[in-house]
Amino acid sequence: MATPMSDQEKRKQISIRGIVGVENVAEIKKGFNRHLHFTLAKDRNVSTQRDYFFALAHTVRDHLVGRWLRTQQYYYETDPKRVYYLSLEFYMGRTLENTMINLGLQNACDEAIYQLGLDMEDLEEMEEDAGLGNGGLGRLAACFLDSMATLGLAAYGYGIRYEYGIFNQRINDGWQVEEADDWLRHGNPWEKARPEFMLPVHFYGHVEKTREGPKWVDTQVVLAMPYDTPIPGYMNNTVNTMRLWSARAPNDFNLQDFNVGDYIQAVLDRSVAENISRVLYPNDNFFEGKELRLKQEYFVVAATLQDIIRRFKASKKGRITFETFPDKVAIQLNDTHPAMAIPELMRILVDIEKLPYDKAWEITQKTFAYTNHTVLPEALERWPVQLMEKLLPRHLHIIYEINQKHLDKISALFPKDMDRLRRMSIIEEEGVKRINMAHLCIVGSHAVNGVAQIHSQIVKDQVFRDFSELEPEKFQNKTNGITPRRWLLMCNAGLAELIAEKIGDGYVKDLSQLRKIAAFVNDESFIRDVSKVKQENKMKFAQYLEKEYKVKINPSSMFDVHVKRIHEYKRQLLNCLHVITMYNRIKKDPAKHFVPRTVIIGGKAAPGYHMAKMIIKLITSVGDVVNNDPVVGNRLKVIFLENYRVSLAEKVIPATDLSEQISTAGTEASGTGNMKFMLNGALTIGTMDGANVEMAEEAGEGNLFIFGMRVADVEALDKKGYNAMDYYDKLPELKQVMDQIKSGYFSPKQPDLFKDITDMLFKHDRFKVFADFEDYVKSQEKASNLYQDPKQWTKMVIINISASGKFSSDRTIKEYAKDIWGVEPSDIKIKPPNEPREPVETREAAMKPKSKGNLL
Numbered sequence: 104m105a106t107p108m109s110d111q112e113k114r115k116q117i118s119i120r121g122i123v124g125v126e127n128v129a130e131i132k133k134g135f136n137r138h139l140h141f142t143l144a145k146d147r148n149v150s151t152q153r154d155y156f157f158a159l160a161h162t163v164r165d166h167l168v169g170r171w172l173r174t175q176q177y178y179y180e181t182d183p184k185r186v187y188y189l190s191l192e193f194y195m196g197r198t199l200e201n202t203m204i205n206l207g208l209q210n211a212c213d214e215a216i217y218q219l220g221l222d223m224e225d226l227e228e229m230e231e232d233a234g235l236g237n238g239g240l241g242r243l244a245a246c247f248l249d250s251m252a253t254l255g256l257a258a259y260g261y262g263i264r265y266e267y268g269i270f271n272q273r274i275n276d277g278w279q280v281e282e283a284d285d286w287l288r289h290g291n292p293w294e295k296a297r298p299e300f301m302l303p304v305h306f307y308g309h310v311e312k313t314r315e316g317p318k319w320v321d322t323q324v325v326l327a328m329p330y331d332t333p334i335p336g337y338m339n340n341t342v343n344t345m346r347l348w349s350a351r352a353p354n355d356f357n358l359q360d361f362n363v364g365d366y367i368q369a370v371l372d373r374s375v376a377e378n379i380s381r382v383l384y385p386n387d388n389f390f391e392g393k394e395l396r397l398k399q400e401y402f403v404v405a406a407t408l409q410d411i412i413r414r415f416k417a418s419k420k421g422r423i424t425f426e427t428f429p430d431k432v433a434i435q436l437n438d439t440h441p442a443m444a445i446p447e448l449m450r451i452l453v454d455i456e457k458l459p460y461d462k463a464w465e466i467t468q469k470t471f472a473y474t475n476h477t478v479l480p481e482a483l484e485r486w487p488v489q490l491m492e493k494l495l496p497r498h499l500h501i502i503y504e505i506n507q508k509h510l511d512k513i514s515a516l517f518p519k520d521m522d523r524l525r526r527m528s529i530i531e532e533e534g535v536k537r538i539n540m541a542h543l544c545i546v547g548s549h550a551v552n553g554v555a556q557i558h559s560q561i562v563k564d565q566v567f568r569d570f571s572e573l574e575p576e577k578f579q580n581k582t583n584g585i586t587p588r589r590w591l592l593m594c595n596a597g598l599a600e601l602i603a604e605k606i607g608d609g610y611v612k613d614l615s616q617l618r619k620i621a622a623f624v625n626d627e628s629f630i631r632d633v634s635k636v637k638q639e640n641k642m643k644f645a646q647y648l649e650k651e652y653k654v655k656i657n658p659s660s661m662f663d664v665h666v667k668r669i670h671e672y673k674r675q676l677l678n679c680l681h682v683i684t685m686y687n688r689i690k691k692d693p694a695k696h697f698v699p700r701t702v703i704i705g706g707k708a709a710p711g712y713h714m715a716k717m718i719i720k721l722i723t724s725v726g727d728v729v730n731n732d733p734v735v736g737n738r739l740k741v742i743f744l745e746n747y748r749v750s751l752a753e754k755v756i757p758a759t760d761l762s763e764q765i766s767t768a769g770t771e772a773s774g775t776g777n778m779k780f781m782l783n784g785a786l787t788i789g790t791m792d793g794a795n796v797e798m799a800e801e802a803g804e805g806n807l808f809i810f811g812m813r814v815a816d817v818e819a820l821d822k823k824g825y826n827a828m829d830y831y832d833k834l835p836e837l838k839q840v841m842d843q844i845k846s847g848y849f850s851p852k853q854p855d856l857f858k859d860i861t862d863m864l865f866k867h868d869r870f871k872v873f874a875d876f877e878d879y880v881k882s883q884e885k886a887s888n889l890y891q892d893p894k895q896w897t898k899m900v901i902i903n904i905s906a907s908g909k910f911s912s913d914r915t916i917k918e919y920a921k922d923i924w925g926v927e928p929s930d931i932k933i934k935p936p937n938e939p940r941e942p943v944e945t946r947e948a949a950m951k952p953k954s955k956g957n958l959l
């Protein structure tokens with residue numbers, strides 16, 4: 104290049120950010136000014152940054168609407184098989200930039216905003232995260248929506264419009280403090296309420312036997328109000344719908360007959376009904392058997408199935424037959440959270456549509472598929488029968504009936520095997536009687552999948568072995584993925600462009616093409632450019648930390664990042680022990696060379712998870728000692744990253760050198776954070792767990808820092824008996840670290856502060872932290888050594904990026920489509936809309952009968 108380009112010029116050049124036509128830019132500016140004036144009722148004298156964000160969001164939204172209506176009309180007319188993704192969580196994060204990218208508007212908007220004298224990044228920062236999820240499971244649902252739209256599938260996400268998403272985390276004196284996430288306070292420009300499609304959901308009551316069969320009567324009704332959010336595909340004019348339900352009390356709520364006198368109280372009591380969609384339960388991988396949570400689960404299921412059946416019937420001319428229902432409808436259950444959809448569909452087909460039981464069951468099984476997300480026993484949903492009987496009595500009967508026929512089948516195949524019947528029953532009889540929701544899902548679905556090879560194997564061979572013996576063909580694997588639009592183009596434009604310069608932009612829709620960059624692994628200038636992009640990302644993140652949290656970090660140190668929900672199985676404690684080990688080594692021999700590191704740990708602890716909260720306090724306490732020790736200087740820093748969430752992941756992941764994925768083998772079902780880091784040019788230090796196994800397979804095991812026990816080793820150790828003291832006695836550095844924590848080195852004012860942690864690690868550590876300590880520390884030394892050779896490090900980074908193509912959620916969704924849903928991706932680019940749609944020219948034309956329309 105003759106003269107260096109400015110960033111602005113560079114951005115304009117790149118096709119993956121869209122075309123900057125003069126008309127485009129003028130149109131965006133016009134839309135922006137119009138919305139500022141008419142929608143926000145402001146002028147530039149009194150506008151805030153937030154007003155500008157909303158003006159731009161509305162302008163971009165205008166470009167979605169025509170495509171959205173056309174896509175839905177197209178589905179109505181062509182009536183393809185619909186895919187319904189049911190999830191209690193959609194962890195969407197921000198929408199503005201993603202929409203601009205998927206519509207190819209990014210460059211035009213950048214230019215327009217620049218010409219208006221504003222800063223795009225400042226505006227983007229004004230957007231609240233839609234934090235309707237806890238972690239991986241909810242973020243997976245969001246990535247899948249992007250991929251389903253990009254692949255042109257007639258797909259819908261169905262969930263709950265929580266008024267409060269995942270709490271905001273503040274750190275106060277080193278402790279986690281929760282704040283309510285009032286994300287709708289300033290309004291949500293991306294949603295459209297559809298009150299005309301409101302539906303009733305019933306609770307409580309009892310079952311009456313009538314001549315026409317069982318009847319569920321005397322119920323309490325809550326209304327489900329749909330809110331639609333457009334989901335644009337990448338550059339294909341497809342816009343799908345995410346429909347989230349909000350609970351509304353009926354207007355006659357508590358005002359019937361007996362209660363006439365207490366009008367005021369009746370109005371106040373409406374909020375009780377509306378509490379159903381008030382707040383997301385903040386547990387990750389943990390079952391909390393609360394009545395309100397079961398209400399949420401049934402609420403989304405009941406409203407969604409009515410909607411699905413309404414849409415199914417609307418596409419039928421003449422007599423409705425449910426025979427073809429599974430040819431037109433696929434329903435994917437994201438974990439067991441929406442499992443009540445199975446008895447609910449049975450109830451609709453048998454009680455309301457009057458189908459014979461066996462026919463209804465066949466249709467139900469063909470319609471549903473279930474994704475298992477965890478094998479941790481504390482996370483598996485097991486609802487008390489008593490609670491189910493009170494809240495959903497008819498469904499309990501149906502579940503009993505399903506179970507009876509299921510057990511009959513097993514007794515016929517395995518006569519007198521009582522133990523097998525007990526193990527496989529949907530109803531658990533020992534102790535409090537409970538419904539095993541995973542068993543219900545397996546029995547009621549035609550496909551069951553795990554989320555990474557190793558996890559699917561454990562599902563088949565261990566946790567649900569009896570079931571896979573019975574129906575081996577039901578069990579599948581669908582390794583998770585992430586959308587490369589958000590997790591590369593959007594969060595790491597520098598790297599995305601660098602790759603596009605080398606191999607073109609085809610990789611955005613076909614991530615396997617990243618293999619082509621392996622050809623440049625010895626290209627000196629490419630190595631330099633990759634390393635330069637990383638350095639820029641690190642500088643930017645360091646500036647962000649300094650501005651937001653007043654912490655200064657050394658941008659030439661290795662950024663060693665461990666961000667995910669805080670959980671014992673994810674072993675943030677192992678990382679913490681390593682930090683203290685590095686600290687002790689520096690202190691022991693301060694003159695010795697040390698490869699500088701900044702250890703960044705972040706994640707939310709469930710508010711009721713005591714041990715997770717103590718882990719946060721330990722990390723911050725270690726940070727207080729390490730960060731303020733003059734002997735250490737800027738060679739080692741420990742930062743606890745406050746309020747880890749989607750928008751923060753987008754900042755920290757592109758700035759990471761070393762990605763920590765260190766769960767005990769056999770505990771992390773897949774992980775998706777691991778994939779985001781790999782795609783963004785971090786190297787992984789990790790165990791052979793979840794999708795790490797497949798990452799190692801794709802990149803070559805030698806290109807990750809793999810350490811520790813494999814699943815078989817963990818099993819062997821369990822057999823032998825894990826004894827933490829063995830390792831403590833054998834490893835002097837581990838002993839020193841534990842002695843320090845125990846004696847109050849990191850909590851001098853309260854020496855026994857971390858007693859619960861040390862007791863756990865010594866006496867009842869389910870996740871065997873000490874067993875992997877030695878190998879982990881060695882593996883960390885290897886990482887440090889390689890980091891001293893920037894060129895070799897970056898070569899390994901390039902190999903990893905080139906091997907990360909498998910982990911696109913496009914690949915995952917193609918597999919679901921083919922192996923489970925029976926639908927085909929479509930390349931058809933729906934005709935771009937004329938905006939606004941053809942105006943009605945004459946009174947005669949206006950009075951012409953309209954087509955029935957898509958009924959959304």
Ligand SMILES: *Cc1c(COP(=O)(O)O)cnc(C)c1O
Nearest residue numbers: 238239667748749752774775776
């Ligand atoms: C991807 C993601 C996760 C999942 O991370 P894991 O390391 O797979 O547990 C959790 N939270 C956020 C905000 C994410 O973006």
